[in-house]
Amino acid sequence: MIIVVDGLNRHMFTGIVDEMFELRARVFGGRLGWDVKIEDGKEIDEFDHLDPAYVIGLDDEGNVVAAVRALQTTGPHMLADVFCAILDGEPPIRSATMWESTRFCVDTQRLNRGKDKNSVSYATCELMIGSLEYARSAGIQDIVTVIDPVMDRVLKRSDNAPYDYVGKTVPMGKVPALAALLDCTEERINRVRDFAGIHHDVFLEEDAALELFERKVAAAKAAETSPANRDHKPLSTLERYFVEQMREAKTEAEVQAVLKLIEALSDTFTPEQRQALINTPRAFAIEA
Template sequence: MIITIDALNRHRFAPVLDEMYRLRARVFQDRLGWDVDVKDGKEIDIFDNLDPAHVVCLDDDGDVVGCMRLLQTTGPHMLADVFHSILDGEAPLRSAQIWEATRFCVDTVKLTGSRKRNSISYVTSEVMIGAFEYAQKAGILDAVAVIDPVMNRVLKRSGNAPYDYLGTPKPMGKVTAMAALMDCSDERIASIREFAGIDHDVFASEEDVLKRFSRRAGPSRSGDNDAPAAELREYFAQQLREASNDDEARAVRRLMTAVTEHLPQEAQDALRRIA
């Protein structure tokens, strides 16, 4: 299921974004060996501070398994400011109707290689459908993406082939980078859907996402998905009361932090009060 997180709703989804940044760190730094900035296990760059839209895919367990970042090209963006050598001296695209798509990744450790619902192929297609449908509603006509030859082949095989390229491919570290253009058209979306066998609405409601995501940290209070369960608070309060020394109390607090790090900030604050 897909949720799009932007400047309007990001205050509700800080824990989801944190997990997305952790996925990016595992993929781009650990698996691909890119030279990216990772702090506290999260990969965040300067373009994440420019109010992009993040298309995030969660699986049936509520885990973040795929994502993509969409950023307007009217201001700073990666093709203009990081990968500009691809353009061979030409000016970068700048249009209110063109977005840049970057930081696409999927959790290949958890996902399988088949075309079933919880697979690399399926999640890849779901993220692409979510990105193009979200872009359409925002009035976007085209997307530009910096990709490598492997991703170029993936796009071609999955009914999502670029219709053109900008500049010429250039070596970037261990890979070759190219700038691909894709239109946000009904035909493209239909082609991706046909490839993946997806005919349903890929977007989930914000409430469904919060409910499924919060289940991973323990049961939530009925009608209040933004607060920790009374049982969870009572459990930690009891453990602290029964701690026989400072070391045991510190161990309880460390466990509380680990268990609740993905809960909304209000929930974390409520648990800190019992500590």
């Protein structure tokens, strides 16, 4: 599910934008080893203060799993001012109908390697479709994007191959960097859709996105403050599962079914954890 955050609605999505910056820190500062500025776990640069547009992918639980940034090329942008070595002495690209796409990233830790909706492949293609459709709707004809050779291969495999390249490939952190050109035509968008089998509208309404993200944040806070977590240690996967089951229980029969499962797995927990989980209905199920 894709949302677009820009200077007009960014105040509504501060939590989502912060999570996107955290994902960028893990990808560009960690996995790729680029020389980027990271503060408080977030990767933010000077171009993020120019009111760019962000195309952001969310999973069904409201987590940010993919993102890309779009900047006008008529003003400051990365290829002109940071990756200028790629241009190899050529003047920067300046065009009212060309955007620069940078910071394309996908959460490879949260997503799996299959082909389903929670896969890296699906999230990557959905983000490509979303960014191309958003650009096209804004009257943009072409995109220039700074990528590494791995992303170049991803574009080609997804039937989204660049139609040309700019300048030369240069070292950038742990990987080389190059600049590719993509048109925003309906033909290109349809090729990616056919490759991924994504034929529905990928965009999520703003209200729905806010509700989804806020529900995720509320669930996380509830888990952290639950009776099963009084020692403030991170909940185990099994503990989180039982807390969620208690929160979802709507009848006494459903509560008792969860309690029986806790009893059956009593050897898994310490006596304190077991008692805390048994008491969870008071905190969650009844309140719900």
